[in-house]
Amino acid sequence: MTTQEAKFQYLLRLGDSNLIIGHRLSEWCGAGPILEEDIALINIALDFVGNATALLGYAATVEGNGRTEDDLAYLRNEREFRNLLITEQPNGDYASTITRQFLYDVYTFYLYEALKSSKDETIAALAVKSHKEVTYHLRHTTEWMYRLGDGTAESHERMQNAINDLWMFTGEMFDMDEVDQILIKEGIAPDLNNIKSQWETHVKRVIAEATLQIPTYNFKQKGSKEGKHSEHLGFLLAEMQSVHRAFPGAKW
Amino acid sequence: MSSRPQRRDLLSVTEISNKMPNITADQIFQLLSQIPDPEIPVININELGILRDVKWDGELCTVVITPTYSGCPAMKVIEDDIKILLKEKGIENVKVDLVYSPAWTTDWINDEAKEKLRAYGIAPPEVTSIDKGLLLGKARHLKCPQCNSENVTMISQFGSTACKALYRCNDCKEPFDYFKCI
Ligand SMILES: [Zn+2]
Numbered sequence: 036m037t038t039q040e041a042k043f044q045y046l047l048r049l050g051d052s053n054l055i056i057g058h059r060l061s062e063w064c065g066a067g068p069i070l071e072e073d074i075a076l077i078n079i080a081l082d083f084v085g086n087a088t089a090l091l092g093y094a095a096t097v098e099g100n101g102r103t104e105d106d107l108a109y110l111r112n113e114r115e116f117r118n119l120l121i122t123e124q125p126n127g128d129y130a131s132t133i134t135r136q137f138l139y140d141v142y143t144f145y146l147y148e149a150l151k152s153s154k155d156e157t158i159a160a161l162a163v164k165s166h167k168e169v170t171y172h173l174r175h176t177t178e179w180m181y182r183l184g185d186g187t188a189e190s191h192e193r194m195q196n197a198i199n200d201l202w203m204f205t206g207e208m209f210d211m212d213e214v215d216q217i218l219i220k221e222g223i224a225p226d227l228n229n230i231k232s233q234w235e236t237h238v239k240r241v242i243a244e245a246t247l248q249i250p251t252y253n254f255k256q257k258g259s260k261e262g263k264h265s266e267h268l269g270f271l272l273a274e275m276q277s278v279h280r281a282f283p284g285a286k287w
Numbered sequence: 288m289s290s291r292p293q294r295r296d297l298l299s300v301t302e303i304s305n306k307m308p309n310i311t312a313d314q315i316f317q318l319l320s321q322i323p324d325p326e327i328p329v330i331n332i333n334e335l336g337i338l339r340d341v342k343w344d345g346e347l348c349t350v351v352i353t354p355t356y357s358g359c360p361a362m363k364v365i366e367d368d369i370k371i372l373l374k375e376k377g378i379e380n381v382k383v384d385l386v387y388s389p390a391w392t393t394d395w396i397n398d399e400a401k402e403k404l405r406a407y408g409i410a411p412p413e414v415t416s417i418d419k420g421l422l423l424g425k426a427r428h429l430k431c432p433q434c435n436s437e438n439v440t441m442i443s444q445f446g447s448t449a450c451k452a453l454y455r456c457n458d459c460k461e462p463f464d465y466f467k468c469i
Pocket of ligand 1: 432433435436456457458459460461
């Protein structure tokens with residue numbers, strides 16, 4: 036694998052994760068529990084999709100085959116997507132959405148902090164931009180972790196159920212393969228073992244402060260780096276891509 | 288889809304003007320500085336720090352802009368506004384480049400523009416940039432843009448747009464937007 040091929044794959048992983056979690060959040064539009072939360076989630080969704088546009092646009096440039104960010108977003112099939120499994124998990128109740136966002140926000144907070152010093156100038160520039168935004172996302176989800184975890188008996192139970200259900204998707208965030216190895220050597224990507232220890236410390240602290248428990252099971256779902264997804268991604272893509280596929284090349 | 292035919296026609300213009308540029312890059316920069324921000328029309332895209340540079344490359348005019356937030360929906364409108372204004376001045380061979388580095392910061396909003404925001408009812412960004420205190424939810428010393436009271440409460444971290452948070456003044460009871468530091 037060449038550095039160029041590794042970089043393309045890496046940008047798909049970053050871009051697809053933001054695109055898919057952004058699309059998931061957009062499903063809350065008009066259905067948020069209170070107006071302020073509806074607005075907050077859609078603002079955050081916009082950040083993710085905007086960031087995905089830039090990352091996938093750069094992926095297309097690196098690939099050099101004349102594809103655009105729209106081609107990558109709308110004309111790839113499920114097995115070609117490289118988003119983390121956690122990003123495609125359904126919204127569920129508000130506890131599930133907040134927990135999914137929190138676990139991913141802590142990950143991106145430390146990942147983009149590290150990517151700010153990437154030797155690839157474009158990745159570093161995008162990381163500086165994203166990190167500022169992620170800081171606000173993380174603050175928002177952290178407040179809700181406390182509020183719901185240390186809230187009523189029912190909100191506490193729902194939060195604990197959400198953590199139990201989503202924890203199995205966190206392990207693969209730190210899996211590394213040939214793509215990572217090549218880019219670590221080039222100083223383009225960080226070693227995910229370092230991100231993992233920062234993530235664990237941060238997540239354990241907040242979960243404990245929210246009076247919640249880390250699950251004891253060690254089972255881990257994985258496969259997104261090879262394009263193996265949970266059953267939910269296909270349905271999400273069917274909706275997200277339908278207009279573009281029905282009207283190829285449509286612009287407005 | 289055809290509700291804005293003018294803009295669609297404009298975007299599909301590929302014909303290159305034969306006229307030699309008779310306006311300098313600096314003059315174009317000043318001209319484009321008239322364009323108001325689509326969401327906060329009291330300040331222009333230069334005061335906000337979105338307009339970064341104007342360059343002539345032969346007969347091609349390149350305008351460099353940077354987004355406030357990655358997903359800011361106003362960027363497309365600003366790009367269209369730039370092309371429309373330049374077309375009115377006979378400059379049709381225009382490219383608008385969106386750059387991400389250096390990353391936009393509220394530090395670029397000068398005091399004069401901050402005062403315009405306050406007069407418009409938006410509390411301008413306080414202190415500078417973002418800091419880790421944000422994660423701990425440290426309170427900032429904000430003033431109500433209506434009555435100057437510091438007795439204010441945050442209602443939501445995210446307001447009418449990604450760049451603003453929603454607050455309420457506990458003295459005059461008015462809700463107001465706060466332009467977040469980033
Ligand atoms: Zn007041």
